[in-house]
Amino acid sequence: MTVTPETDMSDLAIASRAVLKPIAHIAEAAGIPQEALEPYGRYKAKIDPQHLLPRGVKAGKVVLVSGISPTPAGEGKSTVSVGLGDALAATGTKTMIALREPSLGPIFGMKGGATGGGYAQVLPMDEINMHFTGDFHAITSANNLLMALLDNHLHQGNALGIDPRRISFKRVLDMNDRALRNIVIGLGGPSEGIPRETGFEITVASEVMAVFCLATGLSDLRARLGRMTIAYTYDKRPVTVDDLGAAGAMTMLLKEAIKPNLVQTIAGTPALIHGGPFANIAHGCNSAIATNTARSLADVVVTEAGFGADLGAEKFMDIKARFAGCAPSAVVLVATVRALKMHGGVAKDSLSAQNLDAVRLGMANLARHAANIRKFGVEPVIAVNRFTTDTPEELAEITSWAAEAGIECAVADVWGRGGAGATELAQAVLRTIDAPNDFAPLYELERPTEEKILTIVREIYGGDGVEYSPGAKRMLQQIRDNGWDDLPVCMAKTQYSFSDDPALLGAPQGFMVQVRELIPKTGAGFIVAITGAIMTMPGLPKVPAAMHMDVDEQGRAVGLS
Amino acid sequence: MTVTPETDMSDLAIASRAVLKPIAHIAEAAGIPQEALEPYGRYKAKIDPQHLLPRGVKAGKVVLVSGISPTPAGEGKSTVSVGLGDALAATGTKTMIALREPSLGPIFGMKGGATGGGYAQVLPMDEINMHFTGDFHAITSANNLLMALLDNHLHQGNALGIDPRRISFKRVLDMNDRALRNIVIGLGGPSEGIPRETGFEITVASEVMAVFCLATGLSDLRARLGRMTIAYTYDKRPVTVDDLGAAGAMTMLLKEAIKPNLVQTIAGTPALIHGGPFANIAHGCNSAIATNTARSLADVVVTEAGFGADLGAEKFMDIKARFAGCAPSAVVLVATVRALKMHGGVAKDSLSAQNLDAVRLGMANLARHAANIRKFGVEPVIAVNRFTTDTPEELAEITSWAAEAGIECAVADVWGRGGAGATELAQAVLRTIDAPNDFAPLYELERPTEEKILTIVREIYGGDGVEYSPGAKRMLQQIRDNGWDDLPVCMAKTQYSFSDDPALLGAPQGFMVQVRELIPKTGAGFIVAITGAIMTMPGLPKVPAAMHMDVDEQGRAVGLS
Numbered sequence A, B: 001m002t003v004t005p006e007t008d009m010s011d012l013a014i015a016s017r018a019v020l021k022p023i024a025h026i027a028e029a030a031g032i033p034q035e036a037l038e039p040y041g042r043y044k045a046k047i048d049p050q051h052l053l054p055r056g057v058k059a060g061k062v063v064l065v066s067g068i069s070p071t072p073a074g075e076g077k078s079t080v081s082v083g084l085g086d087a088l089a090a091t092g093t094k095t096m097i098a099l100r101e102p103s104l105g106p107i108f109g110m111k112g113g114a115t116g117g118g119y120a121q122v123l124p125m126d127e128i129n130m131h132f133t134g135d136f137h138a139i140t141s142a143n144n145l146l147m148a149l150l151d152n153h154l155h156q157g158n159a160l161g162i163d164p165r166r167i168s169f170k171r172v173l174d175m176n177d178r179a180l181r182n183i184v185i186g187l188g189g190p191s192e193g194i195p196r197e198t199g200f201e202i203t204v205a206s207e208v209m210a211v212f213c214l215a216t217g218l219s220d221l222r223a224r225l226g227r228m229t230i231a232y233t234y235d236k237r238p239v240t241v242d243d244l245g246a247a248g249a250m251t252m253l254l255k256e257a258i259k260p261n262l263v264q265t266i267a268g269t270p271a272l273i274h275g276g277p278f279a280n281i282a283h284g285c286n287s288a289i290a291t292n293t294a295r296s297l298a299d300v301v302v303t304e305a306g307f308g309a310d311l312g313a314e315k316f317m318d319i320k321a322r323f324a325g326c327a328p329s330a331v332v333l334v335a336t337v338r339a340l341k342m343h344g345g346v347a348k349d350s351l352s353a354q355n356l357d358a359v360r361l362g363m364a365n366l367a368r369h370a371a372n373i374r375k376f377g378v379e380p381v382i383a384v385n386r387f388t389t390d391t392p393e394e395l396a397e398i399t400s401w402a403a404e405a406g407i408e409c410a411v412a413d414v415w416g417r418g419g420a421g422a423t424e425l426a427q428a429v430l431r432t433i434d435a436p437n438d439f440a441p442l443y444e445l446e447r448p449t450e451e452k453i454l455t456i457v458r459e460i461y462g463g464d465g466v467e468y469s470p471g472a473k474r475m476l477q478q479i480r481d482n483g484w485d486d487l488p489v490c491m492a493k494t495q496y497s498f499s500d501d502p503a504l505l506g507a508p509q510g511f512m513v514q515v516r517e518l519i520p521k522t523g524a525g526f527i528v529a530i531t532g533a534i535m536t537m538p539g540l541p542k543v544p545a546a547m548h549m550d551v552d553e554q555g556r557a558v559g560l561s
Helices: A011-017 A023-029 A077-090 A104-111 A125-129 A135-155 A207-214 A218-227 A247-254 A288-297 A312-324 A337-343 A356-374 A392-405 A414-434 A449-461 A470-481 B011-017 B023-029 B077-090 B104-111 B125-129 B135-155 B207-214 B218-227 B247-254 B288-297 B312-324 B337-343 B356-374 B392-405 B414-434 B449-461 B470-481
Strands: A037-040 A044-047 A061-067 A095-099 A120-123 A162-167 A171-173 A183-185 A196-198 A200-202 A229-233 A238-240 A261-265 A270-273 A300-304 A328-335 A380-385 A408-412 A465-468 A489-492 A512-515 A517-521 A526-530 B037-039 B045-047 B061-067 B095-099 B120-123 B162-167 B171-173 B183-185 B196-198 B200-202 B229-233 B238-240 B261-265 B270-273 B300-304 B328-335 B380-385 B408-412 B465-468 B489-492 B512-515 B517-521 B526-530
Touching: A011 A120, A011 A125, A023 A037, A023 A044, A023 A261, A023 A270, A061 A077, A061 A288, A061 A312, A061 A356, A061 A414, A077 A095, A077 A120, A077 A261, A077 A300, A077 A328, A077 A380, A077 A408, A077 A414, A095 A288, A104 B135, A120 A125, A120 A414, A135 A162, A135 A171, A135 A207, A135 A229, A135 A247, A135 B104, A135 B135, A162 A196, A207 A218, A207 A247, A207 A312, A218 A247, A270 A288, A288 A300, A288 A312, A300 A414, A312 A328, A312 A356, A312 A449, A312 A489, A328 A337, A328 A356, A328 A414, A337 A356, A337 A392, A356 A380, A356 A392, A380 A392, A380 A414, A392 A408, A408 A414, A449 A465, A449 A470, A449 A489, A449 A512, A465 A470, A470 A517, B011 B120, B011 B125, B023 B037, B023 B045, B023 B261, B023 B270, B061 B077, B061 B288, B061 B312, B061 B356, B061 B414, B077 B095, B077 B120, B077 B261, B077 B300, B077 B328, B077 B380, B077 B408, B077 B414, B095 B288, B120 B125, B120 B414, B135 B162, B135 B171, B135 B207, B135 B229, B135 B247, B162 B196, B207 B218, B207 B247, B207 B312, B218 B247, B270 B288, B288 B300, B288 B312, B300 B414, B312 B328, B312 B356, B312 B449, B312 B489, B328 B337, B328 B356, B328 B414, B337 B356, B337 B392, B356 B380, B356 B392, B380 B392, B380 B414, B392 B408, B408 B414, B449 B465, B449 B470, B449 B489, B449 B512, B465 B470, B470 B517
Parallel strands: A061 A300, A061 A328, A095 A270, A095 A300, A171 A200, A328 A380, A380 A408, A465 A512, A489 A526, B061 B300, B061 B328, B095 B270, B095 B300, B171 B200, B328 B380, B380 B408, B465 B512, B489 B526
Antiparallel strands: A037 A044, A044 A261, A120 A261, A162 A229, A183 A196, A183 B183, A229 A238, A261 A270, A517 A526, B037 B045, B045 B261, B120 B261, B162 B229, B183 B196, B229 B238, B261 B270, B517 B526
């Protein structure tokens, strides 16, 4: 989400005035040897980790950027990530940024690009937003090849005995396309496949995307793809990709995509932008390969997790850091005065007026997130992403509270000033990562699934307990029977509240979380717990952003912002 | 289709042993200035035609590679195109090859890659076959964005009054996926879109692909996209992309893809590989931009058209050359002894035995194609693509017939020897393009659609006449009413026969052609005449080629051949 204060320059206008360095120069400065660099155009490149020199035992420290529970007011995590990276680089610290790739769905739907904003952007913004180096297309192809092979298997005699009513995997498109949510395929008679109900999801919701982002290398990628559960037989045994024999061809489709993509910020800081799973039904952060590649090159890696810290940071700790060994040395919690006021009960159209009470009330949300981070043995750093409407008194409410609570806190103006607006924040982060920390995941994998979910609900969300639907209860039994009980949990919950009710802002208490469904993602290696209605194929709004997009006579993108 | 004689080396094995030059060297040798070159990896690049120097009035001559009516025995047009290009380059002629991009559908379906074969290949073959520079993915995205916007338009109130039963455009995937041919979408209730019947086609069948390949530049691309007819209103008026307002965003998705892709052959000859429309419901040759870019750089451009000359060459002349001004100076007709024997009545499993009578009989097919080429004022050159099973007597049947008929003819061994196997063919081609020719399309655009179709059927196919289904008759009236009568015709006919019956091999006579349906493609700028059953979404076979594909421990593709 991009913070856009009043200004006469769009993100695209600022981006298009930046003078980019050739990507080979960025790579050289980052210590990437020539033989590891595969340019894609002049300002993008793939990095082949096979050709990087091993860095020995010491790896760069990870700074995870997360945030308060998001509101429609916007928080600007990506913008802060980029600005913080630039500010750290400006101190002489060898810094690299690792972020998710944008999805075409939201770009054409609501709000244009997802590459930071203002003077804290990664470039070339139009190319990163459109196709980039083709990774999402490769993931879409791999997912849909699998499904074509699956439906072909049914059509050609169904030797595996797959129950067409129990196929859990779906086709995907990187598009917001409501009409594909519920469809019937295979119509038209005996030569046209087996009729069955299914649907499309958006590519970022594909388990292939989650696998892609958790794999530690090509052989791990292939093994994880092979382990994905895609259907059940008539006698309810799980069917995997390996049963179908599709993992090899899928891996072939992904072999170039799996290499991280190098770009630069407006300030010339190197950034790896790679992968982008949903933050609800998946874990919501860039690829493990990109994070660890960045760590092998830089002393500090700034990376981001989707949604608020209750979802993004928890999953980063309990899933990604656990599997990929990339525990953060500090967690930056991004907040804005406007968003805190919304958590304090102010309506969206009244956010410009000063309201100290609302800031104080809303800070309960921030405080709970901060306390949660400490439960992983990691220190939080609060970044107040400044808007032009913020008053000094409002900002002081936050900074003085943080000082009292003994939490590092800095106000940053990254949109308007880039890295220069995050100097204090960078110092706070450097102090924090230099202090010792004692990372540990929240729960042990050996505990039963119910216990893991309850731990997250009590410790992170502040809820009282968990209620399971009858179907979810049956799935708990299947999870035990199939030996999946040692997988971590990936919570799919509304991002707007600690609870499963998006209307409960601030820091609600005394609630139960309803688990409607449990979906084993045996390739990604987690059990998704669905609470409430989670949309895996968004729709387009009344007037989609696409309607304003075009190309000018010089072939440049317009209307993308 | 790749010719694969008995050998112990697969195409992939040969390709992977080739030593490639950096793409910047290939570009420099081809006269492409640095500022026009956008590398994609080390051995692929996009060329921005905006940065090429204008070449003045003189443009390179075009050699179109076409063939006899294809048979399951395989003819090897792409392999001959590559070998001929290498042979021409070896004579010191400034040569460039322009070919279609492969589609993932057939790669995973029947027969692996589509980048030539043996020692006549374009490289890097695995990357060209998998994703390449992402052009097909961009076309898929543009097509599917259009459809998401269309279904969203229906859902949001349908201001244009579109009849959901009369939406002629479909979504696409670059995949063979039978189960998506006939589907029902928009199920699930009022918030999930408008239910309607539709289906997916393969990306190469999309009108966006045809538009992409006929556009002469970015603004022409946008204008053609805007003119595409996608649906009809309840009162049966055509609805275009411009009515929906989607052309700008679609062009934005295509703005990088529209730049031609530069690669090299095993011998280092530059090749532009760009676009790849179906040869039945579209015109079946690489982009006009690539052909004309190649002509601005080289003295001779070798390019290819899909299927036999009755389809590929006719459409090249009557559609592509007419719109893009790239008339050929010679047409190479590729034939093989084996394929001619099939046209002469021999079954596929008896092709290895010498059979002079069958060769003689089958040559009627070749003779009709050769005579047809002359109807466009262009000279044919016969290329006999040699197999190890061919006997000298069989080859002599063809060469002596050609000598009598006054047609240039050469036997080539491009699979086994690359350009060195096509020296004679190159000389024959050079003699032919140096002679004056007098190109003219077969018919004038001003004639009524029925008359254009009848002309093609009589002059090219050798048929007696045309019969129209009731629906096609109604559409003839609509074509007149909507002012589309001055568009050329794009015949969608079986490639296996001059007639619309795939079993009628050789040179059948005394047949009528049944036009089942007429589809106006107002963006591409032609009327598709459907004869027989034309499949726009192929299916996978019992054992798809994908099952044998994988990646080895060094990350290299295996099983792709």
